[in-house]
Amino acid sequence: MNIQEKNIFVDGAAYVNGEFMPVAEASVPVTDLGFIRSDATYDVVHVWNGRFFRLKDHVDRFLDSCERLRFNLPLSRDQLIDMLHGMVARTGFDKAYVNFTATRGRLAKGSRNPLDCENRVYGFTIPFSWIAPFEEQDAGIAMIVASSERTAIETMDPTIKNFQWGDFTRGMIEASDAGAKVAVHLNHEGNVTEGAGFNAFMLKDDVLWTSETGVLMGITRRTVLEIAERMGVEVKVTKVSENILRSADEIFISSTAGGVIPVRSLDGAPVGGASNARVALDIRDAYWKLHDDSEYSTPVRHDIVQA
Amino acid sequence: MNIQEKNIFVDGAAYVNGEFMPVAEASVPVTDLGFIRSDATYDVVHVWNGRFFRLKDHVDRFLDSCERLRFNLPLSRDQLIDMLHGMVARTGFDKAYVNFTATRGRLAKGSRNPLDCENRVYGFTIPFSWIAPFEEQDAGIAMIVASSERTAIETMDPTIKNFQWGDFTRGMIEASDAGAKVAVHLNHEGNVTEGAGFNAFMLKDDVLWTSETGVLMGITRRTVLEIAERMGVEVKVTKVSENILRSADEIFISSTAGGVIPVRSLDGAPVGGASNARVALDIRDAYWKLHDDSEYSTPVRHDIVQA
Numbered sequence: 001m002n003i004q005e006k007n008i009f010v011d012g013a014a015y016v017n018g019e020f021m022p023v024a025e026a027s028v029p030v031t032d033l034g035f036i037r038s039d040a041t042y043d044v045v046h047v048w049n050g051r052f053f054r055l056k057d058h059v060d061r062f063l064d065s066c067e068r069l070r071f072n073l074p075l076s077r078d079q080l081i082d083m084l085h086g087m088v089a090r091t092g093f094d095k096a097y098v099n100f101t102a103t104r105g106r107l108a109k110g111s112r113n114p115l116d117c118e119n120r121v122y123g124f125t126i127p128f129s130w131i132a133p134f135e136e137q138d139a140g141i142a143m144i145v146a147s148s149e150r151t152a153i154e155t156m157d158p159t160i161k162n163f164q165w166g167d168f169t170r171g172m173i174e175a176s177d178a179g180a181k182v183a184v185h186l187n188h189e190g191n192v193t194e195g196a197g198f199n200a201f202m203l204k205d206d207v208l209w210t211s212e213t214g215v216l217m218g219i220t221r222r223t224v225l226e227i228a229e230r231m232g233v234e235v236k237v238t239k240v241s242e243n244i245l246r247s248a249d250e251i252f253i254s255s256t257a258g259g260v261i262p263v264r265s266l267d268g269a270p271v272g273g274a275s276n277a278r279v280a281l282d283i284r285d286a287y288w289k290l291h292d293d294s295e296y297s298t299p300v301r302h303d304i305v306q307a
Numbered sequence: 308m309n310i311q312e313k314n315i316f317v318d319g320a321a322y323v324n325g326e327f328m329p330v331a332e333a334s335v336p337v338t339d340l341g342f343i344r345s346d347a348t349y350d351v352v353h354v355w356n357g358r359f360f361r362l363k364d365h366v367d368r369f370l371d372s373c374e375r376l377r378f379n380l381p382l383s384r385d386q387l388i389d390m391l392h393g394m395v396a397r398t399g400f401d402k403a404y405v406n407f408t409a410t411r412g413r414l415a416k417g418s419r420n421p422l423d424c425e426n427r428v429y430g431f432t433i434p435f436s437w438i439a440p441f442e443e444q445d446a447g448i449a450m451i452v453a454s455s456e457r458t459a460i461e462t463m464d465p466t467i468k469n470f471q472w473g474d475f476t477r478g479m480i481e482a483s484d485a486g487a488k489v490a491v492h493l494n495h496e497g498n499v500t501e502g503a504g505f506n507a508f509m510l511k512d513d514v515l516w517t518s519e520t521g522v523l524m525g526i527t528r529r530t531v532l533e534i535a536e537r538m539g540v541e542v543k544v545t546k547v548s549e550n551i552l553r554s555a556d557e558i559f560i561s562s563t564a565g566g567v568i569p570v571r572s573l574d575g576a577p578v579g580g581a582s583n584a585r586v587a588l589d590i591r592d593a594y595w596k597l598h599d600d601s602e603y604s605t606p607v608r609h610d611i612v613q614a
Contacts, residue, residue, distance in 0.1 A: 026336065156471075
């Protein structure tokens with residue numbers, strides 16, 4: 001890569017349907033149904049110290065979502081993985097947030113049938129960003145319970161990772177108004193679900209709870225469950241009532257954008273007692289250790305740009 | 308307007324945050340939250356025989372939605388209206404579909420707060436397109452009841468016109484698979500709501516039913532209600548059970564993209580009896596007559612392009 005090429009990717013690289021470009025130049029046609037009908041699915045994988053974390057799992061989830069939306073991608077699985085390496089390699093980022101998106105594409109002239117579209121692939125990578133940086137994580141972040149209900153499974157299956165963030169956006173604005181960092185959403189039955197880009201965990205009487213359905217099957221969530229099992233923590237993946245949330249000894253969130261982050265307060269009230277965040281921080285530390293493990297991580301193929 | 312200028316807008320014109328361009332060139336940055344979080348609202352007005360239909364009502368609804376999303380638009384109301392005239396005038400279209408959209412915009416660097424964004428305005432106009440053209444309307448179209456539930460009010464208020472069409476898209480694909488034209492959605496309680504871009508009306512025992520809540524307050528819907536009142540048809544704007552839908556004498560839909568369209572069959576079974584579509588077609592004819600009425604319509608200001 002020559003100097004000039006490197007410079008144009010300094011803020012990030014993108015991929016739009018076959019071409020790489022600086023992130024600021026990447027765009028979606030206004031008539032792509034991925035925009036005007038939010039008919040799209042996406043995934044986010046991160047790069048940490050030059051290695052993708054659980055790349056295969058993110059790609060598996062993404063391709064599964066595409067299939068369920070009846071998308072036919074213009075890229076094979078291998079080409080998709082090459083594209084992800086290609087974006088990160090162009091930026092030279094050591095720690096990166098890597099989005100990849102498939103959209104329905106544009107309607108054929110005169111057609112209203114989504115199945116008549118040529119599906120499209122987009123991607124972009126920017127420097128790794130945090131819901132909360134390490135220094136804030138030790139103290140924990142402030143959470144509120146959002147007033148908007150998480151989308152019902154019967155409306156939009158949240159296991160297909162999607163951009164329909166209307167409920168989350170309302171929650172984020174409410175959190176901002178309340179001086180909190182994140183909002184967690186209940187569903188129509190009043191059970192705990194998830195928030196904007198994260199799953200939620202509650203520790204109560206040494207049992208770790210997280211929601212079984214109505215949430216994204218987060219890759220960080222899965223990693224937390226694996227770590228908890230190894231640590232011998234009892235886990236319940238089931239319906240989680242608002243009462244469990246409100247009486248938890250610990251609350252934490254899991255997200256590709258930040259890993260495992262303890263929650264200090266809920267709706268302004270402190271979470272738990274003296275033990276606050278003990279288990280969360282143990283899991284967090286184990287989570288970051290896995291990033292060097294070649295079972296979990298894949299080095300960015302920097303040579304792909306010369307190819 | 309010179310010939311060359313006219314040619315580039317032959318397929319449609321667009322507006323992106325201050326500039327007019329051919330529709331094929333108009334795009335949204337991949338990092339606009341209007342795309343990656345579907346954090347946007349839009350409206351669609353149509354032009355018929357050189358006149359916008361109920362332009363003021365569409366603009367009112369759009370600005371109200373923007374306010375409820377806490378958007379601060381970069382255009383005043385008058386500038387927005389000028390933009391709509393400007394797009395259509397550039398194309399010379401006599402009959403047009405005119406979309407205008409506001410998005411949250413891009414996040415400020417390092418911020419996760421939607422309120423920190425510079426909101427953006429987009430628009431595009433393309434030739435008028437029909438859910439079903441006049442010739443199909445007389446016979447009526449085929450409708451199915453979608454398996455996906457319409458988004459709950461508690462999740463995403465459908466009176467803010469939005470792109471979160473996941474439920475609708477599933478319905479459209481199911482309709483396509485069943486050889487039908489449209490899908491109508493029930494809500495969680497099993498009551499009738501709306502479909503992809505349309506409101507639904509049911510006539511039963513000479514009473515016209517339509518849903519009161521959980522649906523867009525459609526401008527065509529409002530026009531239908533006004534016409535029905537003038538025609539002396541008894542109207543019930545209330546909860547509408549699935550039973551009313553399944554036992555209706557007539558069903559029709561209302562939409563900016565096609566006006567008033569009778570439904571011939573529901574899940575393959577014929578709708579109503581000998582009287583099928585009598586009232587619907589009377590309302591349809593009255594609806595199109597209003598398009599010449601200067602109380603309801605506004606001529607496109609073609610001189611705005613020279614200005």
